[in-house]
Amino acid sequence: MIRSIIVAAALAVSVQAAVPQNLDVIKERKQTMKDNGAAAGATAKMLKGDAPFDLATVQKSLNTFISASKKMPSLFPDDSKTGGDTRALPAVWADKADVDARFAKFGQDATDALAAIKDEASFKASFPPIFKDCGGCHEKYRAAQN
Numbered sequence: 001m002i003r004s005i006i007v008a009a010a011l012a013v014s015v016q017a018a019v020p021q022n023l024d025v026i027k028e029r030k031q032t033m034k035d036n037g038a039a040a041g042a043t044a045k046m047l048k049g050d051a052p053f054d055l056a057t058v059q060k061s062l063n064t065f066i067s068a069s070k071k072m073p074s075l076f077p078d079d080s081k082t083g084g085d086t087r088a089l090p091a092v093w094a095d096k097a098d099v100d101a102r103f104a105k106f107g108q109d110a111t112d113a114l115a116a117i118k119d120e121a122s123f124k125a126s127f128p129p130i131f132k133d134c135g136g137c138h139e140k141y142r143a144a145q146n
């Protein structure tokens, strides 16, 4: 009995290791997040005063976040847990409902900010909370390093 459980467990492990992973989808989600990173970088500079406030750039960044928030939930199929230098943690699949809720909140916060931001003062008030959505999710669901 115990022996057959061990054999079954060993088989399960080797079968799982042999499942071909969907590297394209891993690439796509990493690229989507890279675009978020570039959009966040452009606006972080303005927040720090290292670049002049530019409403069009802020709106472009927010639209990048909104489209990423819609796309991301479908980019974690079961065959994309490993490989392709992914830093997504197993927790993503263990608690996918929370991840999806976080993407929805991220999209909603960006949509609200898009409506609220008219000038530099409203930008400084409405933009920073979005970075908490990024950081909060990464803390739980992204490995610090490969």
Ligand code: HEC
Pocket: 026, 029, 030, 031, 033, 034, 036, 037, 040, 065, 085, 086, 087, 088, 089, 092, 099, 100, 102, 103, 106, 130, 131, 133, 134, 135, 137, 138, 141, 142
């Ligand atoms: C609800 C979760 C969630 C939110 C919100 C989120 N991210 Fe991510 N992010 C991830 C996960 C998971 C990964 C790891 C993806 C992988 O390696 O497969 C990641 C990866 C990244 C990466 C690394 C991409 C690469 O080169 O591999 C960057 C940069 C990034 N995110 C920026 C951002 C920024 C900026 C925001 C906010 C504007 C943000 N993310 C919001 C979950 C999130």
